[in-house]
Amino acid sequence: MFDFDKAKVSHTQNMGDLVICDFCNSDGKESTGGVIIGSSAVCGKCCEKNNYYDTEYENAHEIDLVFSQDKTFQENVLEYRKEHTGTSDGIIKILTWDD
Secondary structure: OOOHHHOEEEEEEEOOOOOEOOOOOOEHHHOEOOEEEOOEEEOHHHHHHOOOOOOOOOOHHHOOEEOOOOOEHHHHHHHHHHHHHOOOOOEEEEEEOOO
């Protein structure tokens, strides 16, 4: 297990408003809805394919958040980022534990 308190940021990349599904790598503009499962953002197309919108889905307890199907997946993720990080930008941080 990694001790994140000892990690150092070796590189940061700002991806702006780019949103990509963590399951199928599709552009966030191409579907609506979506869910958050752990740290993964899953587009509406993958949700339909995997029955994540079905309340009887056997692993429904693993779904942390179901997004509005009235918005694009990209809009939903950008709002989620803003609520949880203070910015809608997608920021990737590469960590190292080297001294």
